[in-house]
Amino acid sequence: xxxCRWYSTERVCRRGSxxxxxxxxxxxAAPAGALDVAEDELHxxxxxxxxxxxxEGPVSVSESVEMIESIGRYLGxxxxxxxxxxxxxxxxxxxxxxxxxxxxxxxxxxxxxxxQARVDHIRNVRLILSGYLRQVHDYNQQQAALIAExxxxxxxxxxxxxxxxxxxxxxxxxxxxxxxRVGLSTHYNDWPGGTELVIPLRSDVAVVDPFRLADEEVxxxxxxxxxxxxxxxxALIDLMEDVVAIAREELREERERFAAELDELEARERExxxxxxxxxxxxxxxxxxxxxxxxxxxxxxxxxxxELDERTRAIAxxxxxxxxxxxxxxxxxxxxxxxxxxxxxxxEVVVAEDPEIAAVAEEELPDDDTxxxxxxxxxxxxxxxxxxxxxxxxGSVDARSDIDRIASTRLHTIAGDFLVSRRIGNSEGVxxxxxxxxxxxxxESESVVFAESYLAIGDGSVYSVVMLNGTWxxxxxxxxxxxxxxxxxxxxxxxxxxxDDSIVIAQGRDGAFHVLDAETLE
Numbered sequence: 174x175x176x177c178r179w180y181s182t183e184r185v186c187r188r189g190s191x192x193x194x195x196x197x198x199x200x201x202a203a204p205a206g207a208l209d210v211a212e213d214e215l216h217x218x219x220x221x222x223x224x225x226x227x228x229e230g231p232v233s234v235s236e237s238v239e240m241i242e243s244i245g246r247y248l249g250x251x252x253x254x255x256x257x258x259x260x261x262x263x264x265x266x267x268x269x270x271x272x273x274x275x276x277x278x279x280x281x282x283x284x285x286x287x288x289q290a291r292v293d294h295i296r297n298v299r300l301i302l303s304g305y306l307r308q309v310h311d312y313n314q315q316q317a318a319l320i321a322e323x324x325x326x327x328x329x330x331x332x333x334x335x336x337x338x339x340x341x342x343x344x345x346x347x348x349x350x351x352x353x354r355v356g357l358s359t360h361y362n363d364w365p366g367g368t369e370l371v372i373p374l375r376s377d378v379a380v381v382d383p384f385r386l387a388d389e390e391v392x393x394x395x396x397x398x399x400x401x402x403x404x405x406x407x408a409l410i411d412l413m414e415d416v417v418a419i420a421r422e423e424l425r426e427e428r429e430r431f432a433a434e435l436d437e438l439e440a441r442e443r444e445x446x447x448x449x450x451x452x453x454x455x456x457x458x459x460x461x462x463x464x465x466x467x468x469x470x471x472x473x474x475x476x477x478x479x480e481l482d483e484r485t486r487a488i489a490x491x492x493x494x495x496x497x498x499x500x501x502x503x504x505x506x507x508x509x510x511x512x513x514x515x516x517x518x519x520x521e522v523v524v525a526e527d528p529e530i531a532a533v534a535e536e537e538l539p540d541d542d543t544x545x546x547x548x549x550x551x552x553x554x555x556x557x558x559x560x561x562x563x564x565x566x567x568g569s570v571d572a573r574s575d576i577d578r579i580a581s582t583r584l585h586t587i588a589g590d591f592l593v594s595r596r597i598g599n600s601e602g603v604x605x606x607x608x609x610x611x612x613x614x615x616x617e618s619e620s621v622v623f624a625e626s627y628l629a630i631g632d633g634s635v636y637s638v639v640m641l642n643g644t645w646x647x648x649x650x651x652x653x654x655x656x657x658x659x660x661x662x663x664x665x666x667x668x669x670x671x672x673d674d675s676i677v678i679a680q681g682r683d684g685a686f687h688v689l690d691a692e693t694l695e
Contacts, residue, residue: 223329223394226360228293239583240629241297243669245304252309256345262671264290267305270346271374278343279385280374282309283350288366298357298364299325302372310381319408320372323386325357328370330390332356338371341385346371375416383412384501392505401512406505413502420495424488431484438477445470543571545591545609547579557596560612574612576605580624587630588652590615594637596624600666604628604637604654618654623666631672631691638666647679647694660694662687 244261253259253269260266266285284302292298302321306312312320331337335352354369375382387395387409395402449467452460544565547558558581560574580602581593590606595617597603602624606616623638623645630636639648639659647660647670660679664687668680677691689695 223326224359225295225325225329227295228361237583237585237628237630238300239585239627240670240672241300242304242307243627243671245301245306246308247669248301249305249308260287262289263287265301268349270343270349272343272345275343275345279341279346279382281342281346282372282374282381283346284368284370284372286364286366286368286370290365292364293361295325295361302370306372306381312381315408316412319405319412320381320383320386322405323383323391323409324370324372326394327386327388327391328357329359330356330394332358342371342373383409383416384498392508396512401515403509403513406509406512410502410505410509413498413505417495417498417502420491420498424491424495427488427491431481431488435481438474438481441470442474445474542566545584545612547581547584547593548573560591560593560607562612572612574607576607576612576614581628585628585630587633587635592628592630592635594622594624594626594628597621598624600624601640602626604635604650606654616654618650618656620648620650620656622648626666627668627670629670629672629677631677634691636670636672636677638664638668645682647677647689649692649694658692658694660687660689662689 244265247261248259248265248267251259253267255269255271255273258266258268264287266287268283268285270283271280282305284305286292286298292301299318299321302324303314303317306317306320307314310317333352333356335347335350335355338350338355339347350369350371354367355371357368357370358364373382373385375384387406392402392406395405445467448463448470452464452467455463542565543562545560545562548561549558557577558579559577560579562571562573563569564571576595578596579593580596585592587606589609591609592604592606594602595605600623601621603620604618604622605614607613608615621640623640626638628635628637633652634657635650635652635654637648637650638645639656640646641648641659644663645666646662647664647668648656649658651657663682665680665682665684671678672691675691677689677694678686679689681687
């Protein structure tokens with residue numbers, strides 16, 4: 174322990190400023206040494222080649238990308254309490270395994286695929302995770318897609334290896350895991366009732382930890398791809414740099430707080446020293462009472478010095494950790510640069526598409542070289558956009574549709590057309606079907622819908638929030654966008670819509686969830 178020891182009548186050290194000066198030297202000149210957190214997070218799994226087996230047969234219910242992502246958003250809205258969980262209709266669960274009082278080890282969000290779940294393609298697992306990450310951690314679409322993919326690879330690599338999770342994670346995480354189900358199987362048959370997918374969190378900056386999510390084995394798995402995972406690894410570096418920037422700023426703020434507390438302590442120490450020096454000027458009765466006060470103050474100062482001593486060491490360790498994070502980022506940049514050269518030398522290798530563009534539409538493209546997306550055109554009356562066709566090679570525009578004021582954020586498909594909502598007022602809109610070749614309107618609804626309504630498609634029907642007598646209700650449309658049913662109950666215009674076989678679930682204006690007949694909406 175750094176600091177002075179105090180006795181009743183004699184101080185056994187020099188002035189406190191010396192102690193504080195030594196502490197400042199340790200704080201601001203501490204060398205950055207190697208820390209455990211910079212070592213491999215988990216033991217190596219040599220030779221593991223991750224290839225997921227998905228169901229490839231006929232599909233009874235086709236769900237859009239937005240519908241699948243909305244499961245994750247539901248799990249994160251609102252986020253589960255610390256140590257608690259949220260569940261989606263007994264099919265999926267998220268546990269917030271966070272212990273702010275424990276410093277050693279990692280926190281985590283744990284994603285459970287429960288027995289009643291029907292997910293059977295790794296793409297959909299990642300979409301659910303992406304929706305959750307965007308809702309809770311405020312990642313953009315590209316970042317969330319990247320982390321979701323890394324999380325599935327990470328958990329497949331360490332499937333069933335509970336000892337490794339016990340070594341690196343906090344007890345609150347481990348107590349929610351089992352050896353039989355921890356991680357993610359590479360076969361879809363094993364997912365329902367057999368998945369405990371761990372998403373490591375950085376408790377210091379409250380975000381998913383990209384350094385631990387993409388450890389040495391995950392990076393090697395990415396490098397086995399034809400394109401050596403260059404686009405994903407480049408995006409991963411950006412995430413790492415974001416975390417480093419946050420950590421650096423928090424460290425700077427902590428140093429400033431520490432320096433201010435040191436100044437206060439040194440000032441208090443000078444006051445107590447002056448009081449002690451004045452004791453001899455007091456009569457015996459006053460001196461006894463004053464000496465007791467001084468001794469108590471000296472004990473408090475000594476305890477505070479010990480506390481700041483521990484803070485000094487903690488900040489020095491944090492400095493070393495951030496330095497190692499910066500070194501890791503540079504190592505990854507160098508490695509990607511080397512692999513880019515190797516890829517460029519191979520004429521047969523094509524670098525993967527940008528994850529954000531790839532996630533915009535799983536819909537069929539007009540041809541192999543272009544993709545249709547929604548170009549944002551924010552206006553005063555709300556979210557607005559226009560359809561554009563882009564070349565995948567460089568992102569340049571091939572064609573723009575005359576259809577503007579699109580309020581949807583995602584393209585759905587129905588009967589070979591794109592489906593979106595188009596704004597006609599501040600909150601009012603109409604449904605439109607758009608020909609994917611000509612980008613012209615094929616059909617338009619006569620009914621007024623909520624412009625930013627959640628859209629759901631099931632068994633040839635479109636579900637949207639519609640206007641009825643000045644209030645919002647749930648409406649069902651056929652493929653020609655003719656309204657064929659409307660609910661009696663009023664719904665929240667921002668409601669999430671869930672379709673399952675013969676039912677649809679919507680949130681009412683009263684805040685309760687209502688289970689309605691999918692055909693009649695009764």
